[in-house]
């Protein structure tokens with residue numbers, strides 16, 4: 457099979473992997489040869505080959521088999537010379553397997569302001585609009601300190617917490633404040649996904665030195681949702697080097713994630729430990745007072761927008777009491793309420809609130825179920841859901857099962873016999889034993905406490 461044949465047949469892969477993946481990862485592949493059960497491809501970089509092998513290897517093999525060229529393995533070698541364009545015919549020499557060659561290093565391009573443009577900052581996410589309460593006061597104070605731009609005291613600042621609790625808001629607020637105080641400061645804010653995207657693009661365009669140069673030239677690097685790079689080996693590797701280089705230069709780094717560094721699965725140990733070196737702060741779930749404060753602030757803003765609209769006493773208190781999920785939902789509820797009331801020209805009172813927000817209120821009433829608990833716990837401890845209710849007594853399965861029993865008792869109104877029935881028809885005394893065991897262990901086992909805290913947060917999000 458030649459590269460020509462491959463080029464003709466590869467189009468069918470588009471359906472399997474999607475248009476974007478096809479253009480990015482499949483089109484640049486050049487078939488160097490097939491023989492002895494191996495299909496050999498030329499790729500621009502080692503990373504490229506790894507990525508294709510891990511993410512699309514099975515698709516490619518299947519596709520080759522369907523096209524009558526079944527192979528057992530795929531091999532990827534870095535091509536020594538620039539490839540011809542994918543749709544050009546291959547030269548005869550190119551059908552032989554090329555010797556792997558080192559990735560060509562590109563000369564760094566000078567860093568220009570344009571390159572430093574990260575993700576856009578939301579103008580509304582400032583310290584002024586951030587309402588401080590007990591659950592977020594430490595995170596707010598730490599963010600303020602970083603935003604003052606003085607000597608770097610903790611590096612990195614690591615902010616974490618559940619969905620919609622204000623991590624992004626605080627990061628944008630830091631960036632706004634720094635840029636206001638020191639307009640010349642090079643502040644780069646981007647999501648971990650964008651970091652990966654830029655990295656992959658730099659690899660593809662052989663601009664990796666430029667990429668390194670750019671990320672090492674910033675004064676403050678802010679990476680949102682860092683959990684995204686977990687399990688993405690090459691991106692983690694590059695992130696690790698960037699991180700070290702900046703810390704060595706005493707440049708400030710701010711990171712956010714949906715959980716603490718130690719709890720991010722598939723994140724390399726050395727990265728976890730670096731992330732824990734600075735200040736790790738938790739944005740706790742909101743309490744009633746904080747929710748009310750946020751609602752009052754947003755209501756004031758809407759009063760200016762919808763002049764003349766009346767808001768009856770007790771509505772904000774009712775919402776703060778009933779919508780306990782995340783701030784985004786709370787904000788959405790208020791936005792809808794004001795928009796609806798202005799359309800129908802009525803006062804916002806409790807009746808209108810209940811009519812207009814019936815779905816959100818119902819969803820907030822949602823109770824955690826035993827099945828959800830079993831699923832989340834099984835996922836967390838990486839065991840099969842069937843083992844959760846099955847008979848196996850291995851410690852690695854029995855302990856997560858007891859955790860699920862404990863959480864079922866804590867988070868649902870179900871009785872012990874009812875819980876027993878959902879755990880494969882176990883007796884209520886077994887459930888009681890499981891619950892007690894976890895309570896005992898909680899007194900000494902900090903890892904277990906962390907697990908429980910995380911699981912609770914995930915289940916109640």
Ligand SMILES: Nc1ncnc2c1ncn2[C@@H]1O[C@H](COP(=O)(O)OP(=O)(O)OP(=O)(O)O)[C@@H](O)[C@H]1O
Pocket residue numbers: 581585586587588592617618619620621622623624625626714750783784787
């Ligand atoms: N303390 C607060 N004061 C005012 N607004 C807040 C507060 N906390 C959150 N918000 C608002 O809630 C919304 C969600 O916040 P944000 O996007 O910062 O959450 P997040 O923690 O980054 O969530 P995700 O995990 O989904 O990325 C934003 O509109 C933000 O302004």
